[in-house]
Amino acid sequence: MRNPLADKAVELKPSGIRKFFDIVSEMKDAISLGVGEPDFDTPWHIRDEGIYSLEKGRTFYTSNAGLKELKVEICNYLKRRFHLSYDYVSEVLVTVGGSEAIDIALRAMINPGDEVLIPQPSYVSYEPCAILADAVPVIINLKAENEFRLTAAELREAITDKTKILVLPFPNNPTGAIMEQKNLEEIAEVILEKDIFVISDEIYGELTYKEDHVSIAAIPGMQERTILINGLSKSHAMTGWRLGYACGPKEIIAQMLKIHQYAIMCAPTTSQYAAVEALKNGDEDVKQMREAYNQRRRYLLYAFRQMGLECFEPYGAFYVFPCIKEFGMTSEKFAERFLAEEKVAVVPGTAFGDSGEGFLRISYAYSLENLKVAIGRLEKFVHRLREEQGRS
Amino acid sequence: MREQILAILEKNSRxxxxxxxxxxxxxxxDIVNEMAAMEKEGIICGYHTLIDWEKTSIDKVTALIEVRVTPQRGQGFDNIAERIYKYPEVTAVYLISGAYDLLVTLDGKNLREISRFVSDKLSTMDYVLSTATHFILKKYKDxxxxxxxxxxxxxxxxxx
Structure with missing residues (x-):
C-alpha cells in the first residue's frame, strides 16, 4: 500500500503537553495545576439561554459569518470594553473558538514561504498552524528580564524581507505577561515602518490585573493591519461551547469567511445564542471571576515569595510562570519529579517553546482550597530539592 | 476595599x-481596622455557621409564616414586628410587600411545637389579623x- 500520510502532518511535532497529559491521567490521585481553562461553570443565565434555544428548536445552521444578533453584540462589546469600532456586516466572523480563527487567519493571509513571527513562550497552536499554511515560522524568544513582553528591538531584529505577519499573544498563555499601551506603541512603530500585519490573540483580554487590557488594534494606524482574535472561552468560562471570533479589515475577513464556509460552515448555533446572552448581560460575571482570579494570583505570588521561588509578577491570564533554574534541572525533569514525588501536575515551560526552559506554568484556574494543598506540596518539594543540593 | 472584604467574609467568615x-x-x-469599623457601624452583624441540620440526628423543623397585621398609628409595623422577633425561636422577621405584611421564619423541634407557637402566641397577638404557616420540606440552597x-x-x- 502507498503511504497514506502527508509529510507535512507527519512532521508536525506532537504537543509537548500531550506527553504529560498521558502520565497524569494514569495517576489517579494526582492533583493538577495544569489546566488551561476556567474552573468556573458557565454562568447559569448563559447556559439557560443555550438550553432555551434548543427547546425552541433552533438547531439549524446560522449564516456562515454567524448570527447577526451575535455579531452586533460582539461589536458593542469591543466598543464598550476596548474602544474598538468594527462593522458587524463585513468585519466580524464568528468562529469555532479562537483556535479556528488563528488557523484561518493564517491561511487567508499566507503565501508559501512568507515568514510569520511567533513570540514564545506562547500557546501551542501558532507554529503548527503557520506550518500547515505553508508559512515559515520564525520564533522570537521572549526574555524573563523583560517580563516576557515583546520589545521593539526584538521585533525589529526578527523582521526580514519575507516577514508578513506577527502573531501577538497577549495577555499571554503560559507566562501571564501583558503588553501595556506604551509597549504596544513601541512595537506598532516597527510594524508600520516594516509594513507587516498582526494576528492579535486577545482571548485573555478580560483577565488583566493591573490596568484594562489595551488591544493593538486601538493603536493609531493598526486596526487596518490587525486581525483581532477573541472569544468567550476564558472571559465567560465557556471553553466547551467553542465560540470565538475574528475582527479585521473586510478584505481579509472576506477571505477568511470563504475558508470558514467551506471547512466549518458555521459556529455551533446553540453556542451562538448563549454567546448573545453572555455579551449582553455577562459583564458582571466577568468582573467577579476576574476578582477571584486576582485573589488567587496574589496568593500564589505571596506563597512563592515565602518559599523563595523566583517569579516575576504576571498581570494577565490565569497563569504564573515561576523560575526553577536554581535547582539545576530542566523544566521537564522538575515537572516529572514533582508529579512522581508529590503527585502534583504542572506544565513544563518548554511545552510552550524553547525559551520556556527553566520555568513552569502553574495555572490558578482552581479553587483557593485546591491551590493551598498543591502549594503546600510544592513547598515540601522545593525544600527537599534544596536539601539535596546542599548535600551534593 | 470594604466591598471586597464583605464579599469574602460572607462566604467564609473563618x-x-x-x-x-x-x-x-x-x-x-488595614483589614483588622476595617472589620472593626464595620462591626461598630453594624454593617457586620455576626459571624455564623451554615448548618445542614438534615444531616445531623437533631430534630428540627423550619416554618415560614405569613402574617397579616393592622399597622398601628405612629408605629407602623415596627411595634408588632418587635413583639414577634423577641421570641428566640423566631429566626427572621421581614416586612414584605404584597398580599401579607410580615414574613416570619421559625425553628422548632417538631410540627407540634411550631403550631403551638402560632396558635398560642402569634395569632393571639393584638393587631394580628391572620397567619398562614408553610413548613419547609427540603432545603436545596441556603x-x-x-x-x-x-x-x-x-x-x-x-x-x-
Whole structure:
C-alpha cells in the first residue's frame, strides 16, 4: 500500500503537553495545576439561554459569518470594553473558538514561504498552524528580564524581507505577561515602518490585573493591519461551547469567511445564542471571576515569595510562570519529579517553546482550597530539592 | 476595599485575616481596622455557621409564616414586628410587600411545637389579623450555598 500520510502532518511535532497529559491521567490521585481553562461553570443565565434555544428548536445552521444578533453584540462589546469600532456586516466572523480563527487567519493571509513571527513562550497552536499554511515560522524568544513582553528591538531584529505577519499573544498563555499601551506603541512603530500585519490573540483580554487590557488594534494606524482574535472561552468560562471570533479589515475577513464556509460552515448555533446572552448581560460575571482570579494570583505570588521561588509578577491570564533554574534541572525533569514525588501536575515551560526552559506554568484556574494543598506540596518539594543540593 | 472584604467574609467568615490581606493585596492591619469599623457601624452583624441540620440526628423543623397585621398609628409595623422577633425561636422577621405584611421564619423541634407557637402566641397577638404557616420540606440552597450537591472537577487534568 502507498503511504497514506502527508509529510507535512507527519512532521508536525506532537504537543509537548500531550506527553504529560498521558502520565497524569494514569495517576489517579494526582492533583493538577495544569489546566488551561476556567474552573468556573458557565454562568447559569448563559447556559439557560443555550438550553432555551434548543427547546425552541433552533438547531439549524446560522449564516456562515454567524448570527447577526451575535455579531452586533460582539461589536458593542469591543466598543464598550476596548474602544474598538468594527462593522458587524463585513468585519466580524464568528468562529469555532479562537483556535479556528488563528488557523484561518493564517491561511487567508499566507503565501508559501512568507515568514510569520511567533513570540514564545506562547500557546501551542501558532507554529503548527503557520506550518500547515505553508508559512515559515520564525520564533522570537521572549526574555524573563523583560517580563516576557515583546520589545521593539526584538521585533525589529526578527523582521526580514519575507516577514508578513506577527502573531501577538497577549495577555499571554503560559507566562501571564501583558503588553501595556506604551509597549504596544513601541512595537506598532516597527510594524508600520516594516509594513507587516498582526494576528492579535486577545482571548485573555478580560483577565488583566493591573490596568484594562489595551488591544493593538486601538493603536493609531493598526486596526487596518490587525486581525483581532477573541472569544468567550476564558472571559465567560465557556471553553466547551467553542465560540470565538475574528475582527479585521473586510478584505481579509472576506477571505477568511470563504475558508470558514467551506471547512466549518458555521459556529455551533446553540453556542451562538448563549454567546448573545453572555455579551449582553455577562459583564458582571466577568468582573467577579476576574476578582477571584486576582485573589488567587496574589496568593500564589505571596506563597512563592515565602518559599523563595523566583517569579516575576504576571498581570494577565490565569497563569504564573515561576523560575526553577536554581535547582539545576530542566523544566521537564522538575515537572516529572514533582508529579512522581508529590503527585502534583504542572506544565513544563518548554511545552510552550524553547525559551520556556527553566520555568513552569502553574495555572490558578482552581479553587483557593485546591491551590493551598498543591502549594503546600510544592513547598515540601522545593525544600527537599534544596536539601539535596546542599548535600551534593 | 470594604466591598471586597464583605464579599469574602460572607462566604467564609473563618478566613485567616493574614490570608485575607494577601488575597486583597493590602496590609493585615488595614483589614483588622476595617472589620472593626464595620462591626461598630453594624454593617457586620455576626459571624455564623451554615448548618445542614438534615444531616445531623437533631430534630428540627423550619416554618415560614405569613402574617397579616393592622399597622398601628405612629408605629407602623415596627411595634408588632418587635413583639414577634423577641421570641428566640423566631429566626427572621421581614416586612414584605404584597398580599401579607410580615414574613416570619421559625425553628422548632417538631410540627407540634411550631403550631403551638402560632396558635398560642402569634395569632393571639393584638393587631394580628391572620397567619398562614408553610413548613419547609427540603432545603436545596441556603445562604447562596447549594446543600445537595458536591462539586467535582471534571476537566481534563492537563490542557494547553
Amino acid at each position: 478566613i485567616d485575616l493574614k490570608e485575607l490581606a494577601v488575597l486583597l493585596g493590602v496590609e493585615e492591619l 445562604h447562596g450555598t447549594i446543600l445537595a450537591k458536591k462539586y467535582e472537577d471534571e476537566r481534563e487534568k492537563v490542557s494547553p
